[in-house]
Amino acid sequence: MAKSSADDEELRRACEVAIEGTKQKVVMSIRVAKSRGTWVKAGKLGRGHMAKPRVLALSTKVKGQRTKAFLRVLKYSTGGVLEPAKLYKLKHLSKVEVIANDPSGCTFMLGFDNLRNQSVSPPQWTMRNMDDRNRLLLCILNICKDALGRIPKVVGMDVVEMALWAKDNTPTVPKVAAQKSVPDNHADATVIEDDLNVTVERELVSQAEEEDMETLLGTYVMGIGEAEAFSERLKRELHALEAANVHAILECEPMIDEVLQGLEVAANCIEDMDEWLGIFNVKLRHMREDIQSIETRNNKLELQSVNNRLLTEEVDRLLERLRIPPEYVALLTGGSFGEAHMQQNYEACEWLLGALKGLEATKMDPAFAKMRAVKERRGELEILKSNFIHSASAFLRNYFAGLVDNMLADKNSFSQRGQLKRPDHADLRFRCRVYARLLQHLKKLDKNCLVPLRKAYCGSFNFLFRREVKEFSNELRASTKAPKNATLQWLEGPTGSSHGGNPPDSSMVAEAYSKMLTVFVPLLVDESSFFAHFMCFDVPTLVPAGNDSSGHKSMDSNDDDLGIMDIDDNDSKGGKNPAELAALNEALRDLLDGVQEDFYAVVDWACKIDPLRCISLHGITDRYISSQKADAAGFVRLLLDDLEGRISMQFGRFVDETCHQIERNERTVRQTNVLPYISRFATLATRMEQYIQGQNRDLVDQAYTKLVSIMFVTLEKVAETDLKYADIFLLENYAAFQNSLYDLANVVPTLAKFYHQASEAYEQACSRHISMIIYYQFERLFSFARRIEDLMSTIAPEEIPFQIGLSKMELRKMLKSSLSGVDKSISAMYKKLQKNLNSEELLPSLWDKCKKEFLDKYESFGQLVAKVYPSENIPSVAEMRDLLASM
Template identity: 80%
Template sequence: MAKSSADDEELRRACEAAIEGTKQKVVMSIRVAKSAGIWGKTGKLGRGQMAKPRVLAISTKAKGQRTKAFLRVMKYSNGGVLEPAKLYKLKHLSKVEVVTNDPSGCTFMLGFDNLRSQSVAPPQWTMRNVDDRNRLLMCILNVCKDVLGRLPKVVGIDVVEMALWAKENTPTITQQRVNVQDGPAETSVSGGDMKVTVERELVSQAEEDDMEALLDTFVMGIGEAEAFSERLKRELQALEAANVHAILENEPLVDEVLQGLESATNCVEDMDEWLGIFNVKLRHMREDIESIETRNNKLEMHSVNNKSLIEELDKLLERLRIPSEYATCLTGGSFDESRMLQSIEACEWLTNALRNLEVPNLDPTYANMRAVKEKRAELDKLKATFVRRASEFLRNYFASLVDFMISDKSYFSQRGQLKRPDHADLRYKCRTYARLLQHLKSLDKNCLGPLRKAYCSSLNLLLRREAREFANELRASTKASRNPTVWLEGSTGSSQSVNNADTSTVSEAYAKMLTIFIPLLVDESSFFAHFMCFEVPALVPPGGHANGNKGGPNDDEDGNDDDLGIMDIDDNDSKTGKSSAELEALNESLRDLLDGIQEDFYAVVDWAYKIDPLRCISMHGITERYISGQKADAAGFVRLLLDDLESRISMQFSRFVEEACHQIERNERNVKQQGVLSYIPRFATLATRMEQYIQGQSRDLVDQAYMKFVTIMFVTLDKISQGDPKYADILLLENYAAFQNSLYDLANVVPTLAKFYHQASESYEQACTRFISAIIYYQFERLFQFARRIEDLMYTIPPEEIQFQLGLSKTDLRKVVKTSLSGVDKSIGMMYKRLQKNLTSEELLPSLWDKCKKEFLDKYDSFAQLVAKLYPSENIPSVAEMRELLASM
């Protein structure tokens, strides 16, 4: 037998693909042929159009705890692809009828109770064979029973035949059930494998008992099959004859029934016509109702949209409205202090209005509207007018403030009266317009450039005038006598005392200049940075001051002038990051603000240098302390000013050091130098005073000066000593000794001088050794020359042969000893006198004489050992005798 299309998996997948997305599951799919039938008045079924290929699919859909069942009709498209044609709900299936006109029994119809027109016959479905028909019908009946809980009416199918077919075509029968009621049969088909199964037995137990009782009423003596067959034929013929007779007798009744049926048919046809008319009218009415609902929905949508549009337009118009009081204030209002609040309010409104017309705050669809563009142009014109008027007013206002202060001479330092600059009133008046500047920045950042230049130009005149008057009066009121710059001049006598006048007032004056003006400049820088809306961090913390002072707004000390109270206007002021471009612009403006004031600081430095060059050390330390306190980026010019002051002080002090070094070098040009050179004690005095002036971190400056001074002093001393070799060592040892004596105390506390102290000590020892050796050899040259010859020969010949060498015999030894050691006490006395004669420093004589005796004793001890070793038989004065002699002298 050919394979059924119900088992075609490809066909099922094609059906599932056709209904993909409906969440329905295909239970069975099978190929059929569709033909149309017409119900006639006679109730006979006729053939219609040509059959068309279709596919019937049973599908289910789970919805919650319920399951819905559908019958889908699929047709083939032009490309041979299945696509849904019709959909029937099985809950409306009322009748399943097998067409009797088809002898094969493969054609059937499905009747649904919800079809709009019952006058049109439902389509007829033709299967390939009875097995396919039975399989589909059993599947439909089972789904209706399991899913819907009821069965449609079944017409034209023998119940017993269906049950037998189900038994024969079901490999595994689990349950069977045939319920005969009014003709239809109920069966069940499993949805998984599409195999037909009979749920219950074909005949119930009660029916079977009735059939047995009926059969028991017949007592048939069946002997042979042929006799039984003949008997049945006779009975059949008798029954047929009786039936024909009964029919002939009932012919009038049949005619009456036929007439009734004809009348009923006419009534049914009339009712069908009426129902068709009513159906058409209802369809038209339904279409009218749908049209009315559609128009109603559109009208309702238009109403909602119009209401929303009106609300949006009202909001937009509110944004575009310019209040007359703000327009008047922006275009022609006064900038007096009493009207500043109105100007600020107008600025805030204008800023918000411009911001609200920008795309992020305004719907992009409104941005290109003509009204919005025109209003934005009008606001831009208002902004340009206000910025121009405000900028012109502020430029004139800054100039007028400074001109008023400069014209008042009592504001500056005068003769006999130093006056601290007080900008409290100036800043108070400027603060009035701080918020205005913030809003000008938010409206047009480019307008700040000219305003910054105007402020810097005006205030620069005031600051320079204050610094000039203060510096002039500071110098005039400081009393200090000049100290000579010829500190180390060799031509002056050593007995001349160096001028030790107190010049501390000079460095105090410089410190006062810095104390007054550096915090002022830092505060001015900070105030300018914040007042002119630079996005940089504060120079000093809120409530603090650059110089550590605190005071009220009217105090003479530097008050908290940096707190403008404007941090809440511009969000940019709270940013922790700062751009290099903003800092560069700030430093450039600070140069315009403060440039030129450094000349008055330079004048004080030069004036202090002329009075006492050593005060450069104190001023250098004071300047370094201020430099270490200036770390903020916005005070860049103040740091540059302090760096320039430090460089100028260092340069002036270096000039003093160079001049002093030239004074030292001029000593070597003298014809003859004896004793301690003049610059040795003068340097000690200079170093003592330099140490007194050291403040802060000026140690490096002084140490570098020490290195230059001492290096030149030692080099000059060596050059002078080389001018007279005979007295060179005497000059060296006396000066190195004087250097050590004069710097002993300072060398203990100053590491740089300690290093030169040790260097002088070494040089002193070397000069002493050379000088003492020269004196000893002058008196005992033959004795120690004889010893030196012996020591030289001992390297080349054996010791026992030395006494046989020319000039080294015992006789020669006796002559040398007699010549040198006879009257040795007188020779030693001559050494002392020679030593005393050459020295100009009496205090060095005792120590040098002790060194001389010790050196002589060491040399004589070496000579005595040589004699004892090489001339054992010869007698010379012993070392002990010589030691006693030296000790007695």
């Protein structure tokens, strides 16, 4: 018999090498053939299902107290080396099925319950012989039973037959056991190995079961022909055994009588005992009832004692909660609001708040909340709260009015003649700050009580702010030494007047406006922020005290106690309350409304002195607008927006008036020389560019667009009054516009666009005027050429000489009359160009354009003559160019 591959040590070592690093021990390795086909006959696979050589290896791995078992499938690589192909866990093995179609019985399938694709049939494994098959399957079953405690379902083979085979062949199947590895330098854990070999008979069928089966089979080995006869024989023997049992029972009757007599005596004793037990049970029940009654009375007494103690403690706490300290009553009803007594007032407010919260229905037991004493005490606290709020509100209203009256009575607090006074609110804010905490307590007591206080504060301080702004504005304008009339009347007066020189300096106007904003915008922002926090609006922290919106130190920055930021560190809110923000903006309008009129007066005054200064004023205002982002600066943002709109409106009026002057100029000007506004626009644009100084260009660019568009439209309308000289008038004006605006157009994109527009209009006017002069002197020559061009589109060139008026004779006559005195004609053309032109500096460029245009037309004429009259000779283009150059 050939040696089985399961005993091949080389194969086992190759398998161990293939799975090296997995910490698994190979229990058995055996060669098999893998296929997925169906057996048809003689153990041959169907077409397309060729068997592949594989090696099945059973391996185990010890992990703690558990042993894991695996079935590995290894295949041969190209070099004949084993490498892992598949790995199955034996804990998922659910079925072992021997293929019935294989006559040899050496093919089987292993079914696993965790395969993802159950629609694909599992692979079939074919062994070399039945011994290898039984040996492998027995090893799998033993490992499953030892390691997992169960065996899979076996289909297609008899377990008893396998047990008999195992007994005859006496192989030993290694059982899964713990492994022990010898400690070395690379391992710290110790694993115990047991070399236990278990026989197949003990694992599948026990020894006793096997002996019973052999006895049974030996007893009935003879005379058994059919299953029915065997069954009838067993039934007869069963009836015989039952009859024998009944007979044996009947033979034991004397013994049964003795047992029954003993049972009767025992029953009598039990009845006597039952009567005694009944008597004892009644007595015990009565005793139990007495004990229960005593315990109930005792429990009620204990419960009553505990309840009385707890009730006493609760009543003491309630009385403590209802007690009103007399010193707090005195402070809340008729206390003084002097600065020295404010700390005591704050303590009384805090106690009152705590007492009111303590008597809220949600803070007390519902039974206490309905008590008459609690209701009466709550009413008393409400009366105290109302009296305190009324007294504090009346004091604060009078206090605010008194502060403002003192400021108004001091004339040194305001600007006077010859002296600009920056408003100083340091002492004012410090005095208000003393009562900031009082306002916070009033808000906690009743939020609605702040509404009249805010109105009183706004009414008192609004008059002060308006007075300060008005006095400052009046003195600012009076002390500014501005020119009486710096307005650029750039359309009036003769060309070359003093307007072309340096205009009066109006920079002090912009400086005055900037000073107005520098002084009052930070002041108004700080006052808005102070008011928002002083009057306890639920808005985030807005502008830090001592800094204006532009990041500079404000005029109040010398006093560290002016800000409201540190009144209550826990009062700042992280989010925005839209309703509270709307209330704040409305209150700020009451506080600061009216100050805008004096700002408007400064803007109107500055724009009246020099309308172009609107550009500087617009830039100054825009910078302040971009820096005001805080919520408390809402009124200031609106004020700056209104100022910017008013400045834009004033500048728009100036631009509209200038456009009106241009249009009015159309009705009065005569078509001579260059229009005044064409040459003077560059002066206006230069001043406007000086006032921009890096700010937003939208305002100026819109003005440029409007002015230049009106200028060009008016220029075209004036040119239409005399069509004979229209082109000369246009080219001179467009040339003057380009010459004056050349430098600005290189740096201003909007002006560059109009510069190119003027350049195109200039070229068109030049082209029309030059063509008119050329045709005036050489009308017959170029009219003859035009007739030839018209005919060439309909007839062949060689037929043109036979047309009426285009014969060779007519050509010679025309050349004689047009070119006989060509030098005189060219001189006349130059004189005509010079006579009509008013700007001598344009003559050289126009004459060059005229000569070039004449040569181009003459060259076209020469090409026509060469095509139509090839035998005729005319003066060449080179001769004509030399003639023009010599003149």
